[in-house]
Amino acid sequence: MADFMKVARTSDIPPGSGxxxxxxxxxIAVxxxxxxxxxxxDTCPHxxxxxxxxxxxxxxxxxxWHEWSYDVRSGVNTDDPTCKVSAYPVKVEGGDVLVAV
Ligand code: FES
Known part of the structure; x- marks a missing residue:
């Protein structure tokens, strides 16, 4: 099991953005x-x-680049369920965003 690592403050990533x-x-795209x-x-498989x-x-x-879409909860492509990127656990602690990769 990977350790959680701090990647950002919550305020670094406004709602509705990555x-x-x-x-x-x-x-890693957060x-x-x-x-x-x-x-x-972060890297699109296309x-x-x-x-x-x-x-x-x-x-x-x-x-x-070419408008392929992914559900950020799972990494699965919205048009082709066989195409996906890895998704990682995230937690927020004291205003910090931590990711386990
Ligand atoms: S690189 Fe072509 S859609 Fe992402």
């Missing part, structure tokens, strides 16, 4: 969906687009 952080040696935080791999820079609506992020 941001990319290096966790260990991995780029999203704030109306106050609940989620983390998935051609490597940065999911942390995508538009977030509800719990769905759309890749900024």
């Amino acid at each position: 941001k990319t952080f290096e966790v260990g040696d991995k780029p 999203f704030n969906c109306d106050g609940t935080f989620y983390a998935i791999d 051609q490597g687009g940065p999911l942390g820079e995508g538009e977030v609506v509800g719990t769905v992020v759309t890749c900024p």
Whole structure:
């Protein structure tokens, strides 16, 4: 079981947005969906687009490169359930966002 690592303050990621952080040696996209935080791999399986820079609506992020969409809760592509990125546990403690990768 991976340890939780602090990646940001909650205030660093406004509601309805995401941001990319290096966790260990991995780029991880962290999203704030109306106050609940989620983390998935940042790299889109299509051609490597940065999911942390995508538009977030509800719990769905759309890749900024070619508009593939993923549910940030599971990492599953909304059009093709066989396509997914890894999703990681997130917790919030004292205003810090921690991710276990
Ligand atoms: S790289 Fe993400 S949709 Fe193409």
